[in-house]
Amino acid sequence: MIQLSSRFQSSLSSLHSLKITKIKESNKSKLLSIDHITMVAPTDNPAPTTTPTGEPYVVEDCRGILKLMSDGSVIRSENPILVFSFPDDSSIESKDLLFSPTHSLYVRLYRPVKTPPNTKLPILFFFHGGGFCIGSRTWPNNHALCRRLSAELSALVLSFDYRLAPEHRLPASIEDADAALLWLKSQCTGPDTDPWLAESGDFTKVFISGESAGGNMTHHMAVKFGPSGLRPVQIRGFILIVPALIEKELTRSELECPKSAFLNPEACARYSRLALPVGASTREHPTLNPFVPESPNLENVEMGSILVIAAERDILIDSNLKYVNWLKEMGKKVEMVQIVGEEHAFFSIKPLCEATGEAIQAIGRFMNQTGSGSD
Numbered sequence: 001m002i003q004l005s006s007r008f009q010s011s012l013s014s015l016h017s018l019k020i021t022k023i024k025e026s027n028k029s030k031l032l033s034i035d036h037i038t039m040v041a042p043t044d045n046p047a048p049t050t051t052p053t054g055e056p057y058v059v060e061d062c063r064g065i066l067k068l069m070s071d072g073s074v075i076r077s078e079n080p081i082l083v084f085s086f087p088d089d090s091s092i093e094s095k096d097l098l099f100s101p102t103h104s105l106y107v108r109l110y111r112p113v114k115t116p117p118n119t120k121l122p123i124l125f126f127f128h129g130g131g132f133c134i135g136s137r138t139w140p141n142n143h144a145l146c147r148r149l150s151a152e153l154s155a156l157v158l159s160f161d162y163r164l165a166p167e168h169r170l171p172a173s174i175e176d177a178d179a180a181l182l183w184l185k186s187q188c189t190g191p192d193t194d195p196w197l198a199e200s201g202d203f204t205k206v207f208i209s210g211e212s213a214g215g216n217m218t219h220h221m222a223v224k225f226g227p228s229g230l231r232p233v234q235i236r237g238f239i240l241i242v243p244a245l246i247e248k249e250l251t252r253s254e255l256e257c258p259k260s261a262f263l264n265p266e267a268c269a270r271y272s273r274l275a276l277p278v279g280a281s282t283r284e285h286p287t288l289n290p291f292v293p294e295s296p297n298l299e300n301v302e303m304g305s306i307l308v309i310a311a312e313r314d315i316l317i318d319s320n321l322k323y324v325n326w327l328k329e330m331g332k333k334v335e336m337v338q339i340v341g342e343e344h345a346f347f348s349i350k351p352l353c354e355a356t357g358e359a360i361q362a363i364g365r366f367m368n369q370t371g372s373g374s375d
Contacts, residue, residue, distance in 0.1 A: 060270055065134045068274065074167055084140040086352060092147045096137075097194060099183040103163055105176060107183075108137045110150035110157040111200050120202035121156045122236075122371055124149060125180065129212030129345055131244070131271030132165045132173050145351035152360050153367065156201050158184070162217075165275040170287045177217040181208070181230055188233050204234045205371045209363070211347050212263075213275075215243025216288065223296055227304035237305040237370040239363055241347050242314050243323070246272075246288050251318035263315050263344035291326065299330055306334040307366040309359050311342040337362040 060068040067075045092110055099107045115121065126149065128135040128142050136142065137159040150157040162176035187193050188203045197203075210218040222238040229235075246268075257264055272282035282288070286295035306327065310320040320336070327334040339346065342355045350356055 060274055062131070062133050062267075062270065062274070066274075068166060080136070080139040080141070081134070082139070082141045082349065084144060084351075086140070086144045086147075092150050094143075094147070095196070099160065100176065100179050103176065105161050105163070105179075106137065107161070107180065108143075108146065108159045109194070109196055110146050110159070111196055112150060112154060115200055119200070120205075121154060121200050122205040122207060122367055123184070123197075123201050123203070124153065124155045124157045124367075125184075125206070125208045125210075126157060126159045127162065127177060127180075127210030127214030127217045128159065129210070129214050129242075129244070129348060130164070131267070132170060132213045132216075132275035133271055134164065135213075137161050141348050141351055145348050145356070148351055148356070149360060149363075152357075153364050155207075155367075156196065169277050170275050170285075173213070174217060174220050174287065177221055178224065181221060181225060181233075185230050185233050203232065205367075206230075206233055206235050207237050207239060207367055207371075208235060209239035209241065210243075211241040212244045212345055213271075215240040216245060219243060219245065219290065220287075222303040222306060223298065223301055226302040228302070235304060237307060237366060238303070239307045239309070239366065241309045241359065242311050242316060242344050243308065243320060244271075244288065244316065245290060245319050245323050246283055246316070247291060247319050247322065248283050248289060251322075253318040254315055257315040261313070261315060261343055262349065265315065268315065290323065298327075298332075303327070303332055305366070305370045306332065307363065308334065308336045309347070309362060310336060310338045311344060311346055312338055312340050313343040315344055335366070 056069040056071040056073065058067050059070050060066075063081055065077050065079070065081060069075065091113055093113050094108055094110045096106045096108050099105060111121065126146055128137065128139070137146075142159065146157045146159045149155065158180075160177070160180045162180075163172040165172070184203075184206070187197050187201075208218050208221050210216070218238050218240050225235060227235050250265075254265055254268070259266070269282065272285075272288065276282060276285050276287065284292050284294075286292055289295065290298075308320055308324050310317055314320070317338075324334055324336045337359070339355050339359055346353070347356055347359055
């Protein structure tokens with residue numbers, strides 16, 4: 001069962017009763033982290049940031065989970081967007097590991113319980129979506145999805161968290177994806193390999209995947225590491241699921257996207273404003289738009305094998321199609337599977353549905369094709 005959770009409500013009138021847990025100062029701003037409220041107070045002379053009653057007001061609201069206030073504070077709810085229940089048949093086991101002590105970031109590992117002894121499983125990275133602003137490996141829908149991926153692909157699945165905007169604007173999440181891949185390399189070559197990875201992980205068959213914002217991050221990992229940039233770890237392929245990639249001009253699928261869509265033009269613009277550096281052009285920033293001149297020239301970049309999973313009714317379908325054709329024109333090894341009748345983020349919103357199963361089957365075929373043989 002999936003249902004929308006109630007919108008997160010928080011009163012700033014109780015702000016004085018909250019405990020200040022961290023204060024960090026810099027030349028430009030003072031950062032106060034107060035439980036789940038993070039405040040960025042510019043040293044410049046700001047415009048009025050309160051209502052006539054003296055309270056800050058909401059400037060940006062992401063699905064009730066994240067609120068940016070007029071005084072620069074950010075209020076987050078710990079509640080996920082989706083309340084999701086699923087059967088737990090104990091066929092998949094999971095555990096959390098700290099992969100980035102610097103930023104206190106964790107990865108959740110999944111593996112089939114009945115893995116035969118001495119059997120090595122392909123390793124599948126997964127970066128969740130959420131517009132770079134919301135989401136977690138712990139959200140029930142992402143947890144259910146990764147369990148299904150592990151079961152149906154017979155894979156060791158690694159679901160990574162990363163720093164979120166606007167507290168940590170881009171390129172923070174890209175940097176954390178870098179750190180995740182380098183962590184796996186350290187697990188392969190270091191003396192303290194996690195037992196699950198040592199027992200069950202095949203470091204010669206690694207796949208990097210992500211949905212939406214995570215798909216964008218996967219693109220950047222393909223550009224940076226390609227198939228051989230993490231040796232002795234062998235990356236066999238990159239899987240971009242409805243990747244958050246945009247163009248300079250609005251596409252037809254954006255212009256025709258209904259307001260009722262899970263991801264609509266208003267939400268797209270909001271995520272861009274919150275995720276990109278303050279003042280950046282939301283449609284011409286190279287992090288989101290790989291087609292602008294400021295983006296890396298990929299002509300001579302070895303990106304390895306790429307699978308793009310697109311959704312027919314996705315607001316970003318036209319940009320996804322352009323991305324695939326653009327890579328093909330450069331001679332890249334890329335293929336695309338389009339899921340009929342689905343819209344953006346179906347993969348994690350409906351982790352147990354037939355359409356998600358169709359996408360997982362496509363991922364399995366891709367992994368079998370690119371994972372065979374040796375480099």
